[in-house]
Amino acid sequence: MCRLSLLIFSALSWGAIALAGPKLEEIPSYALGIDALSGSLWDVAASRFEDSLKTPDLDPPVRQALLLRLAEARIRGDQVEAAEETLADPALAEHPEVPFWKGQALVKSGRFNEAIELFQEQAIGPKAPHRREALLTTAALQRAIGDSKGSLETIDILLKTNPDSARARLLKARLLIDDGQPAGALKVLPQGTKLKGAEAKKADLLRAQALLESEQYEDAATIFNALIEDPKDQSLERHHTAFLGLARARIASDNTVAAADGLLAFIQQNPESPLLDDAFGLLMECLPEQPTPNDVILTRLREWVPKPRLTSSAIPTSSERSAASYPFIDPEQNPLAPAAMFHLALGLRMENSGDSRLEARRLLLRLRLEYPDHPLVARALLEGGRWDLLDDRRQQAAAHFAALESLQGAPPELRAQGLILEGNARSKEQDFKGAEEVNRKAASLLEDEQRETALLNAATALLAGGNAGGFEELAGEVDSPELTSDLNLERGLFLTSERDPAAASTLRAFIATYPDHPRMAEARLHAALATLQDQPPDIDFAREQLAALSDEERATLPPGMLTMAEIRLHDRAGEWAEAADRAKRFLEGHADDPIRQLVLFEQGKALFQNKDYNDARLVMEKLALDFPDSPQAPAALLLSARAAAEGATPQSQTESIALFDKLIESDSPFADVARIEKADMLIRRLSRVDDAVKVLDPWFKQMEKDDPLLLSVGLMLGKALYASAETDSAKLVQALEVYDRLLADLPEDSPSRSRILHQKGLTLEQLEGRESDALICYMDVIQNAGDDPRTDWKSVDNCGFSALRILEKREQWRAARKLASDIAKLNGPRAKEAEDRAKDIGLKHMIWDE
Numbered sequence: 001m002c003r004l005s006l007l008i009f010s011a012l013s014w015g016a017i018a019l020a021g022p023k024l025e026e027i028p029s030y031a032l033g034i035d036a037l038s039g040s041l042w043d044v045a046a047s048r049f050e051d052s053l054k055t056p057d058l059d060p061p062v063r064q065a066l067l068l069r070l071a072e073a074r075i076r077g078d079q080v081e082a083a084e085e086t087l088a089d090p091a092l093a094e095h096p097e098v099p100f101w102k103g104q105a106l107v108k109s110g111r112f113n114e115a116i117e118l119f120q121e122q123a124i125g126p127k128a129p130h131r132r133e134a135l136l137t138t139a140a141l142q143r144a145i146g147d148s149k150g151s152l153e154t155i156d157i158l159l160k161t162n163p164d165s166a167r168a169r170l171l172k173a174r175l176l177i178d179d180g181q182p183a184g185a186l187k188v189l190p191q192g193t194k195l196k197g198a199e200a201k202k203a204d205l206l207r208a209q210a211l212l213e214s215e216q217y218e219d220a221a222t223i224f225n226a227l228i229e230d231p232k233d234q235s236l237e238r239h240h241t242a243f244l245g246l247a248r249a250r251i252a253s254d255n256t257v258a259a260a261d262g263l264l265a266f267i268q269q270n271p272e273s274p275l276l277d278d279a280f281g282l283l284m285e286c287l288p289e290q291p292t293p294n295d296v297i298l299t300r301l302r303e304w305v306p307k308p309r310l311t312s313s314a315i316p317t318s319s320e321r322s323a324a325s326y327p328f329i330d331p332e333q334n335p336l337a338p339a340a341m342f343h344l345a346l347g348l349r350m351e352n353s354g355d356s357r358l359e360a361r362r363l364l365l366r367l368r369l370e371y372p373d374h375p376l377v378a379r380a381l382l383e384g385g386r387w388d389l390l391d392d393r394r395q396q397a398a399a400h401f402a403a404l405e406s407l408q409g410a411p412p413e414l415r416a417q418g419l420i421l422e423g424n425a426r427s428k429e430q431d432f433k434g435a436e437e438v439n440r441k442a443a444s445l446l447e448d449e450q451r452e453t454a455l456l457n458a459a460t461a462l463l464a465g466g467n468a469g470g471f472e473e474l475a476g477e478v479d480s481p482e483l484t485s486d487l488n489l490e491r492g493l494f495l496t497s498e499r500d501p502a503a504a505s506t507l508r509a510f511i512a513t514y515p516d517h518p519r520m521a522e523a524r525l526h527a528a529l530a531t532l533q534d535q536p537p538d539i540d541f542a543r544e545q546l547a548a549l550s551d552e553e554r555a556t557l558p559p560g561m562l563t564m565a566e567i568r569l570h571d572r573a574g575e576w577a578e579a580a581d582r583a584k585r586f587l588e589g590h591a592d593d594p595i596r597q598l599v600l601f602e603q604g605k606a607l608f609q610n611k612d613y614n615d616a617r618l619v620m621e622k623l624a625l626d627f628p629d630s631p632q633a634p635a636a637l638l639l640s641a642r643a644a645a646e647g648a649t650p651q652s653q654t655e656s657i658a659l660f661d662k663l664i665e666s667d668s669p670f671a672d673v674a675r676i677e678k679a680d681m682l683i684r685r686l687s688r689v690d691d692a693v694k695v696l697d698p699w700f701k702q703m704e705k706d707d708p709l710l711l712s713v714g715l716m717l718g719k720a721l722y723a724s725a726e727t728d729s730a731k732l733v734q735a736l737e738v739y740d741r742l743l744a745d746l747p748e749d750s751p752s753r754s755r756i757l758h759q760k761g762l763t764l765e766q767l768e769g770r771e772s773d774a775l776i777c778y779m780d781v782i783q784n785a786g787d788d789p790r791t792d793w794k795s796v797d798n799c800g801f802s803a804l805r806i807l808e809k810r811e812q813w814r815a816a817r818k819l820a821s822d823i824a825k826l827n828g829p830r831a832k833e834a835e836d837r838a839k840d841i842g843l844k845h846m847i848w849d850e
Contacts, residue, residue, distance in 0.1 A: 021059040024066075027052045033069065042077030046070060063091050071101050080109045099123045100130045103137065112141045124157070132158060132165070139171055146448065148179045166190055166199050173206045182213035198233045205238055205245070212249055221249040240266075240275045247282050260286040264300050271335040280343045291351050298347045304340035308366060338374045341367045345380075349387065361387070378410040382418050389425055397425060405441075412445040416454065419445070423457055432465025452483040459487055463494040485514045489523055496530040503530035504538070511545075521553035528565045537572045559586065560595030567602045571609070579606035580615075597623060601632040608643055614652075617643035621659075634668035641674065645681050653685050672709055675699065679716055689724040693731075696720060700738065705745045711752055714742045718759050725766065735763045751788065754781045754795035761802055771806060778803035782819070785826050793828040800826075800834065813845040 024030050033048030049070040053063065067089050074083035083105045092098050099122035106115035116138055123134040135158040142151035155172045158165060169188050176185035185206065195203050208223035227234065227242035234242075243266045250259035263283045266273075273279065287297055341363045348360040364380040371377065385400030401418040404410060419442035426435040436458045443454035455474070462471040471494075475487045488510050495503035507527035510517075517523065528542040546565060554562060563586040570579035583603030590596060600623045607616035620640035624633045637659060644656035660678035664671050675695060682692040696717040703710050721735035739760040746753060757777045764774035781799035785791060800823040807816040820838035824831045841847065 021057045021062060022055060024062060027055050029055075030066065030069075033073070037069070037073060037076075040076075042073050042079075045073040046077060046079070046082075049073060060091065064095055067092055068095075068097055068101060071105075075101065075104050075108050078108060080105050083108075097129045100128070100134055103134065107137065107141065112145050116141050116145075124154075132162065136167060136171065139168075139175075143171075143175055143178070148175055151175050152179075164190075164194075166195055166203075170199065170202055170206060173203075173210065177206065177210050177213060180213070182210040185210040186214070198235075201227065201233045201238065205242060208242070208245055212245060212252070215252070217249045217253045221246055221253075224249060237274050240270065240273050240279075243270075244275060244278055244282060247279075251282065251285055256286040260297055264297070267336065276339060280339050284343055284346055287347055287350060289350070291347060293351060293353075293356070295347070295351075298344065298351070301340050301344040301347060304334070304336045305344055305363070306334050306337050308370070338367055338371045338376050342376045342380055342383075346383070357387075357391075373409075375411075378404060378407055378414045381407065381410075382414055382421075385418060385421060389421065394425065394429075398422065413450070416442040416445040416450070420454060420457065423461065427461055427464065430464075432461045432467070435461035436465070436467075436470070449482075452480055452486070455483060456486050456490065460490055460494075463490060468494075485510075485517055486519070488513075489517070489519055492523065492530070493526050496526045496533070499533050501534065504534055506530075508541075521549055521557055524548055525557055525562060525565055528569065529561075532565070532568045532572050539569065539573050542569050542572075558595075559590060560593050560599065563599060564595065564602065567599070567606070571602070571606060576606045576610035579603075580610060580612070597627050597630045597632050601636055604636060604639055604643075608639055608646075611646075613643040613646045616640075617647070617652075634663065634666065634670045637663050637668075638670045638674055638677075642677065645677070645685060653681070656681055657686075676709070676712055676716065679720065683716070683720055683723065689720045692720040693717065693724060710745065711742060714738050715755065715759065718763070722759070722763055722766070729767060732763050732766050736760060739763070749788070751790040751792050754785075754792050754799060757781050758795050758799045758802065761799065765802075765806075775803055775806050778806075782822060782826075785828075793826075796826065797823065797828045797830040797834075800828075801830065804834075804837070808841075813841055814847050817841040817845075817847050 029048045029051035033045045033052060036042075036045035036048055049066055052066050053070065058066070067086055071083045071086040074080075074086060084102070087098055087102055087105070099118055103115045103118045103123055106112075106118060119134050119138040119141075122128070124131055124138060128134060135154055139151045139154040139158075142148075142154060152172065152175050155168050155175070158168045159172070162168065169190055173185040173189045176182070176188065189203050189207055189210070204223055204227055208220045208227070211217075211220035211223070224242045224246035227239065228246065231239045243262070247259045247263050247266075250256070250262065260283060263279055263286065267276065267279050267283070270276070270279075283297060287295065291298055345360040345363040345367075348356040348363070361384065364384050367374065367380050368377050381400050381404035385397045385404065388394070388397030388400060401422040404418040405415050407415075419438045423435040423438040423442065426432070426438065439454050439458035439461060443451045443458065446454055455478070459471055459474050462468075462474065471487075471491070475484070475491075478484055478487065488506075492503060492507040492510055495506055504527065507523055507530055510523050511520070511527060514520070514523075524545040528545040531538040531542045531545075542565070546562075546569065549557070549562075563582060566582050567579045570576065570582060580603050583599050583606065586593075586599050587596065587603065593599075600619060604616050604619035604623065607613075607619060617640050620636040620643065623630065623636040624640060627633055630636075641656045641659035641663065644652050644659055647653060647656070657678060660674045660681070663674035664678065668674075679692040679695045682688040682695070696713055700710075700713050700717050703713065718735045718738045721731045721738065725731040725735070739756050742756050743753065743760075746756075757780060761774040761777035764770040764777065778799040781796055782803065785796045800819065804816055804819050804823070807813075807819060817838050820834045820841060823834035824838060828834075
């Protein structure tokens, strides 16, 4: 994180002022104040300047100079409110230097944005006093708040008028390195011997860091080494930065042994270093992915961890409370101990044996008990909670995160990380309300992009919990354009997951409104999925979105989801061979992907639709066998049975029965569908109608009136009884009973009545003396056919022509001609055929219109 130097401006000189009253140098307390100021004795300096202001007969310019010096001392001494009171003195009204010092007061109080605004408006103009210092301060502030672009622009303003400003060039180099432009930093750094002393060392350090970022590791290491060997003119922090820079260069060169040795020596020799935590972090980078118990780094860390010293009363006296006998820990005064405990715990966790994981937990507990006020306690709680989640210790994780949240002095960022992890855990448990609450709490601790990420997590939790109203309320509270765009995307993703018809239009609008959004690839993928769910699907739009994804964008997307979108595109376009091939290519390269089962199912379905029945069957049977608990397993078994039924050999068709039976015997929701399809297979393909009756009859008899399969089963049973009757009239009577039950249970306006009555009529015709009853059934349909859009015109025409056949058989030509005309007037699919039939009957039998 960028750290803003306190009051970047240099000490300012004050010109001699020719006045009638005492001059500044004639005031003894003023000289003492300047001396204290140069010695960083801010309180003393402020006291001396306050005494100076009590000097009688001060001229206004002298008084102004003393007030500004007093304000400076108070700002440097962190007395911001007192400094602001000084700057508000009427004697300083309209003084041109006041905006500069007010800006510095704002810097001291951490109000960086206000300070930047004040400097830009009043302190960096061409004629502003201390313009150079104001520009440098503004640039530093902009860097501190993450506005590297603005900071570079501010520095360039200064460099236009003062291109040789060493401080400006050094700051610009620092900014370019931070911004990932090390080549630019190397160009801007002063060359040769233009710099001396501390500035020369600062330039060398920046040059080494730029070379490191440019992957010129040997050159960088050479400069870092030189800085390490010559600490003169370096601050402690910069000197230690060179040590760590050398370690980074060695790690980047894969020389982790030398890096580790150097870091271990540095830590041992500099236990009070301000960069100790960074040094330990680099040391952990030198560990192998799974270190052995005797690893050199772990061994050295153990040496720095003191043995616990427990003291207690062995037996409490009668006057002591029981708590007095509880052992308390008196840690050794070892400055390396807390960091060594923490990082040894991390290393042992990486070792990943049962004993090492337990020891790692014990070390984190020791750190909390022995050094309760150490900054690493917060990180220990965070890591402990993270480990608990990985180890499926949910309650312990929640306890760790709760302790972190309540830990006094814990950095807001760490507390927020704990809350976010807790929120993720609650989301996995489908406690979406709780997830939303903790993510909102995390957002309150964060700023800028991190805050927006936490709010986005809260918004997605609201959507996942079905609280669309809460989501819209949160979206309405947002004033960030970036977060608003993310929320619009999340809305589209949620609607897609819910198969909401509004999903496609929402994502279309997002793509059109935010063409440069960093998550555009995700938007295009889900837009394709959403439009492929529509009826009818917009195949061209979906194809366009998937084609727009670059190879780099595809690499950022979940491969399974991308594959599913492409498979569904081929499926909706009727390109089943391509769909099957796309699934095959995915399966060959993603053996462990969790979406593999769904892709297998899509592959089998595409093969079935492409009439590759044998391959479809093999794929579906494998899915059902290898993943019996998969949500796709029952449907896969059903499609496998269908594929066998469509096979070209009698053996395959017979095997389909066994597959249907396996599904029927399960508790799958497809069991009833399998029962119907088995019966259909027995009737249509195997001509085993008696066996079909045995499947359907007991099932139909136990069905309730409102069973959704009642009609399908009844019609199929009636057909099977009709087909198996031959000379057995009892089966025909049984079929009539089935049809009568269906007619009784269905509403009067059901479009299925015409189909039932047609099959009932056919059955009646087979019974001796029931032909007239059959004719009545048929005519009931013809006479009641109307304008209902649900009308089953095929069954209406079938009834009409069946009735016409009976009338022609009876040679009732006049009635037959009229019936044919009535059928034609209904305008059904066979209306023209009926019209021609009426004409033929009329001509042949000399029947004319009256």
